[in-house]
Amino acid sequence: FLFFLFYMSAQEAAIRHMGNDLEVGFYNQTCPRAEQIVADVVSRGIETNPRNAAGLIRLFFHDCFVNGCDASLLLDTTPSGESVEKDAGANGATLRGLDIIDEIKTQLEQQCPGTVSCADILAFASREAVARSGLSNYPVPAGRRDSLSSRVVDIPGNIPGAKLRLDAIVEIFTRKGLTIEEMVVLTGAHSVGASHCRFFDYRLYNFSTTHRRDPNLNTAYANFLSSMCPAQQFFLFAELIRGDQPVYFDHLSPNRLENTFYLKLLQGIALLESDQAMANTPGTREIVNRMAFNPGEWSNKFSQAMIRLGMVEVLTGIEGEIRKDCRAVN
Ligand code: HEM
Numbered sequence: 001f002l003f004f005l006f007y008m009s010a011q012e013a014a015i016r017h018m019g020n021d022l023e024v025g026f027y028n029q030t031c032p033r034a035e036q037i038v039a040d041v042v043s044r045g046i047e048t049n050p051r052n053a054a055g056l057i058r059l060f061f062h063d064c065f066v067n068g069c070d071a072s073l074l075l076d077t078t079p080s081g082e083s084v085e086k087d088a089g090a091n092g093a094t095l096r097g098l099d100i101i102d103e104i105k106t107q108l109e110q111q112c113p114g115t116v117s118c119a120d121i122l123a124f125a126s127r128e129a130v131a132r133s134g135l136s137n138y139p140v141p142a143g144r145r146d147s148l149s150s151r152v153v154d155i156p157g158n159i160p161g162a163k164l165r166l167d168a169i170v171e172i173f174t175r176k177g178l179t180i181e182e183m184v185v186l187t188g189a190h191s192v193g194a195s196h197c198r199f200f201d202y203r204l205y206n207f208s209t210t211h212r213r214d215p216n217l218n219t220a221y222a223n224f225l226s227s228m229c230p231a232q233q234f235f236l237f238a239e240l241i242r243g244d245q246p247v248y249f250d251h252l253s254p255n256r257l258e259n260t261f262y263l264k265l266l267q268g269i270a271l272l273e274s275d276q277a278m279a280n281t282p283g284t285r286e287i288v289n290r291m292a293f294n295p296g297e298w299s300n301k302f303s304q305a306m307i308r309l310g311m312v313e314v315l316t317g318i319e320g321e322i323r324k325d326c327r328a329v330n
C-alpha cells in the first residue's frame with residue numbers, strides 16, 4: 001500500500017511536472033486575439049531581421065530549461081537583487097529577440113491588461129518563429145504563469161554547453177522529462193541561426209594534447225571556419241574587420257529549419273562539438289541517421305517536441321503571477 005501511495009504521488013508529480021494542465025485556446029475568452037497579436041508582431045520582427053526567428057526559438061529553450069517555462073529568463077532584476085539568468089555567459093549578449101517580446105507584451109497589455117503571461121508569449125512566439133522558418137504551424141497549449149525569481153546560479157547544470165560531454169547533456173534532457181530522441185530532434189534547431197567563434201574555435205586550434213584540430217571535423221569545413229574565426233594571434237585584427245559576428249550554423253540557408261542539419265553531422269560538418277557527438281555516439285547515432293533521411297518524420301517530431309519542451313516544470317493556476325512587464329516582477 002505504501003508503495004502504491006508513493007507510486008501515485010510520483011505519477012502526480014510527473015503529470016504536474018510536464019504541464020498536462022495547459023490547454024490549447026487558453027485565452028479564447030479572456031484575450032481572443034492574443035495568439036494573432038503575437039503572430040503579427042513576430043512576423044514583422046522576422047521581416048525586419050530574419051535572425052530573430054532563431055533568436056526566439058533559443059529564448060524558449062533557455063527559459064524552459066532553467067526552472068521551467070516561466071519567463072525567468074526575461075527578468076532584468078528581481079526583488080532579491082541577485083544576478084539573473086541573463087547575466088550568464090551562456091545568455092548575455094547572445095540572446096536575440098528580447099525586443100520583440102517587449103513589443104508583444106506592450107500590445108497585449110493594451111488589449112487585455114494583466115491577462116497573458118510572458119511564459120505563454122515565449123511559447124506562442126517560438127511557435128511563430130518555427131512556422132516562419134519553414135515548418136508547419138502547431139497548436140500551443142497555454143496557461144503558464146510567470147516566475148517571481150531568476151538566478152544566474154541556476155544556469156550551470158541546466159543549460160548545456162557545447163563542450164559538455166554527451167552523457168551529461170542527455171542527463172539534463174532526461175531530468176527535464178524529455179527523451180533522448182526529443183533531445184536529438186530539438187537540436188535540429190541548430191539548422192537556423194549562428195554561433196559565436198568562442199563556442200567552437202578550440203576545435204580548430206587547441207582541441208587536445210594530441211590533436212590541434214578536432215579529428216571529427218570535416219577538413220574543408222574546418223578550413224572555412226578557420227577563415228571565419230582566425231587563431232588568437234590574429235584575433236584582434238579579425239575583430240577589427242568583422243567584430244564579434246557569429247557564424248551561421250548553415251551558411252547556405254541560415255534561416256530555414258531543415259533536416260539537412262543531420263546529413264551534415266554525418267559528414268563532420270557541425271559547428272558545435274556537442275552536435276557532432278550526437279552523430280558519433282551509439283544510442284543517438286541511429287536517431288541522427290533516421291532524422292537525416294526522413295524529413296517528414298523530423299519536422300513532425302520537431303513540432304511535437306517543441307510542445308513537450310513547453311510543458312517542462314510550468315507554473316499554473318494561482319502559482320507565480322502574470323507580469324505586466326516581462327523584464328520585472330509586478
Ligand atoms: C543539445 C545541447 C545544446 C547546446 C550545447 C547548445 C549550444 C548552443 C550554442 C553554443 C549556441 C551559439 C550561441 C551564440 O553564440 O550566440 C547555440 C545557438 C542556438 N541554439 Fe542551441 N544548444 C543546444 C540545444 C538547443 C536546443 C534544444 C534548441 C531549441 C530547441 C537550440 C536552439 C538554438 C538556436 C535557434 C540557436 C541560434 C541562436 C541565434 O542565432 O541567435 N539549441 N546553441
Ligand SMILES: *[C@@H]1O[C@H](CO)[C@@H](O)[C@H](O)[C@H]1NC(C)=O
Binds near residue numbers: 025
Ligand atoms: C478555443 O477555441 C478553439 C477553436 O474554436 C478550440 O479548438 C479550443 O478547444 C478552445 N479552447 C478552450 C480552452 O476553450
Ligand SMILES: *[C@@H]1O[C@H](CO)[C@@H](O)[C@H](O)[C@H]1NC(C)=O
Binds near residue numbers: 232
Ligand atoms: C588550450 O587549451 C588548454 C586546455 O583546455 C588551455 O589551458 C589553454 O589556455 C588553451 N590555449 C589557448 C591559446 O586557448
